[in-house]
Amino acid sequence: MEAGIDDPLSVLAPLLRVRPILDDLCRFGGDWAAPHDAAGPGWAHFHIVTRGECLLDRPGHGALRLGVGDVLLLPHGDPHVVRARAGSGGGRRAPVVEYRNAIRIKMSPGVEADTELVCGRLHFEAAPQSLIVAVLPEVVVLRATDRHHAMLEGIRDELDIDAAGAAAIATDLASALFMMMLRAHLEAAGTSSGVLRLLGQPVTSRAMMAMLREPARDWSLEELAERAISSRATLVRAFRATSGLAPLAFLTEVRLGLARQQLLGGRATIAQIAADVGYQSEAALSRAFHRHYGVRPGALRALGTG
Incomplete structure (x- = not known):
């Protein structure tokens, strides 16, 4: 094991x-x-x-x-x-x-x-x-x-x-x-977030660590499967069973979580944060962030510094 x-x-x-x-x-x-x-x-x-x-x-x-x-x-x-x-x-x-x-x-x-x-x-x-x-x-x-x-x-x-x-x-x-x-x-x-279960399985753990090391990389399912030493189908099944998300959807969760962390705790511009976590533009990050959290990045930052 x-x-x-x-x-x-x-x-x-x-x-x-x-x-x-x-x-x-x-x-x-x-x-x-x-x-x-x-x-x-x-x-x-x-x-x-x-x-x-x-x-x-x-x-x-x-x-x-x-x-x-x-x-x-x-x-x-x-x-x-x-x-x-x-x-x-x-x-x-x-x-x-x-x-x-x-x-x-x-x-x-x-x-x-x-x-x-x-x-x-x-x-x-x-x-x-x-x-x-x-x-x-x-x-x-x-x-x-x-x-x-x-x-x-x-x-x-x-x-x-x-x-x-x-x-x-x-x-x-x-x-x-x-x-x-x-x-x-x-x-x-428990395992509501899936984090412990992701860490507890070799396939999902290897893919997850690859995402964490390079969150801004334009990952494909094929590349993640290669890092996980598995087939694409096996990787998708493992992620869905463990976290309830497909690998690339889980990557989105990682990117937006990291963006939120930087918005509340750092001084980087929103455009720089977008680049750091894998979004091609500030607007692209803003749309994804609003869909996920119900607030725009600029509004969240203003709340945190207000």
């Missing part, structure tokens, strides 16, 4: 090549708000609530409540605001900032902290080639469970002490926590 076929998540891990960066340990109280800009291509935002509770606001969406032990991931690095559950905002003041173990400590001035967050970014080092990034939802939340409580405590404790290597240890723990989070999400989602 080909390596990893019996455990698709083992194949998933090296594809993600995740590198977490712990930016802030936030200790907030009273009426507070912490805005976050778009993270940039290949980057995701994350927040770990180690004490108290808060709300997350995103443009065009209702507030999402987070409680102690919750881990939130924004896989596409969307702009957002994390804030206190109550308060008008009139009494907000800029946080006091100090540094410890290469981590910023942010504190609400003149008020006792009742909420604590570990905030950072995840770098998907294979992005934008990673299909997993493209097909993940806008928000993934790992709710508090006993299984990851000790790991959360370990991250918090390491960031709270002034000892050699504390930041590196906390980062390693965060990396493991994120893989647990992805596993929980993908297992809960």
